[in-house]
Amino acid sequence: MDDKPRLLDQMRDRIRLKHYSIRTERVYCEWVKRFIRFHHYRHPQEMGAPEVEAFLTDLAVRRDVSASTQNQALAALLFLYKEVLALNLPWLSDIVRAKKPQRLPVVLSIDEVRRVLDELDGELWLVCSLLYGTGMRLMEALRLRVKDVDFARHEILIRDGKGMKDRITMLPQRLEQPLRHHLAVVQAQHRVELAQGRGDVWLPFALARKYPNAPYEQGWQYVFPAAGLSVDPRSGAVRRHHLDEKRVQRNFKRAARGAGIVKQISPHTLRHCFATHLLEAGQDIRTVQELLGHADVKTTMIYTHVLNRGGLAVLSPLDR
Known part of the structure; x- marks a missing residue:
């Protein structure tokens, strides 16, 4: 056989x-x-x-x-x-790869971003505010661990981002108190689960075997844990995973409609807004590249095409 x-x-x-x-x-x-x-x-x-x-x-x-x-x-x-x-x-x-069409990212104004965020509340507001305030991708925010939020240094360490790269971004001061309050609730929930004999979380790269107690430690818990338990598709273990990205996406779409936004947007649009608004404020493009985690500055350069006015910032003769 x-x-x-x-x-x-x-x-x-x-x-x-x-x-x-x-x-x-x-x-x-x-x-x-x-x-x-x-x-x-x-x-x-x-x-x-x-x-x-x-x-x-x-x-x-x-x-x-x-x-x-x-x-x-x-x-x-x-x-x-x-x-x-x-x-x-x-x-x-x-083998020839299909050529992707060159499309400019959809970007909201600062006022439009605020209107969308005002339609959200609770942890969904906090997630989307972090996306706009830090430039993180949605899954980077949802996979964030408690230990990687540094309130003393006003930093967030993003681990294993796209391309398996780590990077550091800022922690917006406006979000520090809401995030502290949110983490206090997460910590209280974790203590209850520990008392019930649960409370472990998935760890990457076989760290759970190397450090058996780590999955139960507060620092390794997700900043945005899911509401219920789920089955790990690889190990079959029943544990609490992070918040489902589909829930964030659905509620963001609903918030956009509530804010009267007709543009086709998603939570990832907030990352585009982060980069564009920083460049509009005069931030150096290399700094924005580092915050976004782009390997090549050419990727970041796309945001220079959506700055200020349309039409390459040329004043229309109708407006003279």
Whole structure:
């Protein structure tokens, strides 16, 4: 009997070895399944560049997916061939990635941001205020741990951000007291759970095995814990995870409607507003780049295109 793990199990093991997120694991495995189904369940080892290109073409032509979705599918297949099947195939580097359209980010004015935030309350207001006040991505805010909020230095340490990079951003003074009050409630809830024999939290990189008591410590708890317990999809452990991002997204959309905002926005828009408003205030672009965690200043430069007036800040003849 062949004891070799199934292809998808090999895929999951390799993804976890590379410390990819659970979201990446799910998405990559789903693309591999769709690729195999598309070619009538042939094994990927029997296929090559023509089959990959046929699959990607079908996504673009028949299914009309976006360039980012097509590139995501390609990334999953490249991971399969390079990391899982360990095939040294020269055609991998010749696969053409779909070109993403160059779109400017949607940005709100300071007044519009305030109007949206005024429609929120409680922890949802605090999360969105942090996104605007610090430039964090939504998942960076939701994965924030108590120990990474430094009130003395007015700093927030963002760990394992995009690209698995750490960085530091400011803690807005206006949010210090609301955040202290929120953390006091979180700490009280944690003490109750400890008394009930629970209170542990997921830790990355096998830290729980190295430090068995760490999952129960206050410092490792999420700043924004979920309302209820859930099952860890990898270990099966029942514990309290962080706040669900979909809840934040739904309530933000509702708040935007309540504020009368007709632009297509999401919580990530607050990160765009953070960068644009800092540049409008005269902040150095290199500093903004560091706060956002961009590897290349060219990525940050996109916000210079949405500063002040439209049309490259040229005064219209109608306004003369």
